[in-house]
Amino acid sequence: MKMRKYRLFLFCSVGICVVSLLYCYKTLQKGNFLQQLSGHRSGLKSLAILSGFFWKSPLSTSLTGHNNNFLSDTYKHQRAVEIMRKKAFDGKELSEADLVMPDPTGPHGELHKRVYILQDDVTPYFIHSELDALCFHEGTEKAGQRMILKYHEKNSTVLDGHTNKTSRNAAKCACRQGWHGPNCGVPTVVQHSNLPTKSHLKARKVPRRILNAININHEFDLLHARFHELADTVDLFLVCESNFTAYGNSKPLTFLQLLLNGTFNYIKHKILYIFLDHFPKGGRADGWIADDYLRTFLTKNGMSRVRGLRPDDVFILDDADEIPVREGLLFLKLYDGWTEPFGIHMRKSLYGFYWKQLGTLDVLSGCTVAMLHTVYKRDGILLRRRDYYTMPGMRQYEKASGHVLIPWSIGSPVHYAGWHCSWCFKPEGIYYKLISAQNGDFPRWGDFAEKRKLTYIKELIRTGGWFDGSAPHYPQTNPKEHMFAPKYLLDNFERYRHLLDNPYEKR
Template identity: 25%
Template sequence: MVRLRIRCRCVALAVVVSQIFLGFWFYSQPLDPPKQFLKRLFSEGGQSILHLTDHEMSHYYTFFGKDLCVKEGVIPEKSSEGNCVCRKGWKGRRCGVPEVMQRAKWMQNEELSKNLQLRKRARRVILVTPFSYEFDIFETNVNELNGLVDIFVIGETNYTEPGSKASLPVLNKLKKEWLKDFQDKIIYVPVTESDLKKSSFMQNLVHTGLRLVSDIRPDDLFILTNGEEILSRDVLTFLKLFQGYPLPVKCQYREHVYGFYWRATKSINNTKPQVCASSFQFLANAFEYQVSRLQEGSVLEEDLNFFTTHEQPVSEWTVPDAGWKCHLCLSVQNIFRKFLNLPKSYRPKWFTESSSSMLPFIQRLVKFGQDENLAPIGKANTPSQENLPSYLWNNRENFNHLLKNPYETISIHNLV
């Protein structure tokens, strides 16, 4: 009887010990990105912090003996020590300078370009973007810039008119595991009505985003987009891996409306290139974290000489072909929802809250190539591999609505 009790106690102890070890093993396993995202989003006291880390040099460079070439721009099988053979569209001794950069005015200035050199430690990149139904654009940005952007700060607001609230479509999609493979590097910022009364949408995103990122270095890079912009991977590779180019950086995008099948012949809404890239140190010291001043690119005269060094010249310049801007590149239903969620003063003059009349009206705008101001967009464009982001081209069967006018062959009487 005594032996039986001892055996039972031993078995019970073994079960308890195994459960303890099983519990330790289970909770030590890394969460998949969607669960990590939800855990960060709803942790006690608000979102937890994401930590910036560094990649090994081999993540960005291919080594041939003691020499190196930039992975994005080199043809490895044709290269050797002392001889980097560049892919089409890339130049430089290390194949690290995309041709678009060669067209920038400052590159023709020997005083500005002589100190340009590759970095031994790549800048970490934080991309900040406000959101309003631009799911396809953000999905393209995330996949196109994967491996170059370290943290994506995205935000949306549910404020429309006083006393009314819009939905939060981005948050709802993220909860349903949208972009699940990238959620471990996404920071989501909800912007409230009270936030907007204090400062702009983008200012809120930058301010809150900075509080949720740790280990930022002075030379880390901030990229600002407006939600409709897709930055070229080639351009970001250059900005991430080189030092010695001037700050701040402005971006001029190829502009499209409704889809890549309508190419704008003039700037959409007469917008001028805005600052799209700055180092953390430059944002903090030259602009005092004020995004409006940064986007204007207005460096105070007394700051100009103070911040200019051989390693970091200060001179406003523009990347002439930095990527793509696809204005209102949404489904007709989402264009209607986007206008509906805007304050009335920001809506088009013709807009009403009646979906039955607005949906066919918007369809006609798309069909005939008129923007929200009823002005002609420009000319029809046939998208090709050379003039599209590679992610869109490689997945064009999923983005056919952005590559071909869906109403081109539909009779106006059949528009619904």
């Protein structure tokens, strides 16, 4: 009798367990708990990346891998591209793990709130010849001249440049090809520019500091090219990243993740990270609001966190696909006598440097910190426009400076002072740009399903055509031609072949 009771009890217990499991399974299917549970791995990975910023733990190594620096930098965000493909048009949000910011209690603190203290550049750019002429080291021919490094002791007397003796000595520098002026410190892109004050240039005792501000979405190949091109010239890169695309959709903080996992260790000491955590009101309906606001926030937030600025330091605002040539910025750093604001003539390319477009892109890009504060009120979008003469502080600033302010541009239509590589990605990157584009530069090609197909994008890359169906004829280019592409990309040709050699051209 007792055995029967036990069997009945056991049978009922098993039945209750089966019913409970079925009920739980049904509940899990209705909810998103399984999705949240699967998201723990990405959250754990983000935590591992954060904890591994200054040291490598076994956990962070196992989750992030051993060789992040040698992966394709643009496509480390492939996961983000796949997510955007699935979610960009159905209104779903990304998980918090994808939008993670540094833990304020972590070893590196809140990167997006840190301040940066500018230091003087003590590099000995100028040296003295045997005849005591002050010469720019890089631009001076060494053959036949015994160059003596006595820059600090004699700079105070020679750099003033007021005496006839100084002028005679300065004229004895033998300039290398591509360099000009009494000190051999004026590069070709300035010598052949429209700068109206070339006869008034004078080498500085203390170099200016250069601040280069950019917004970043997923242009990581070009970001590496910028950093390597300008690493020894720019004193601080202000890099702004948002967890929203210019269209208003959520996106992961991929640059932050790359910054924390060591990808940019070679330049991180010169990076000020700026985090835009909101999308501007009205930006979805009018994309130009969002486009302008990115530059406004970048400048105001970034410059407010820089300490030790001097009025004559230089501020330069670029898009991520605009890379100035090093020599032009070095000139701004080392010489007095140029006027402002200044633009930069850039070589134009499409999809890759192999499709060279005619003419140059001349973008008003920079000015001194004093002009940025007094005339533009620390708003970068006002700098990019060409109506500064109507700004309220313009006359006041011009009067205080004692000079007539005349805009000019580094380079010329035949002497490129930088590179503008538009839509320069692999097909997946172009897709990502299409769906991220702001809602204002019409037609917005990302709104057309057929334009988002990778087969269609590959054909555009192959022919150099545009989304409107046009197929312009571009001049033939050769990677060996002058100013074909930034040196870093050419030095790593195989790694960046997709930008340097048309991958879909029929051989």
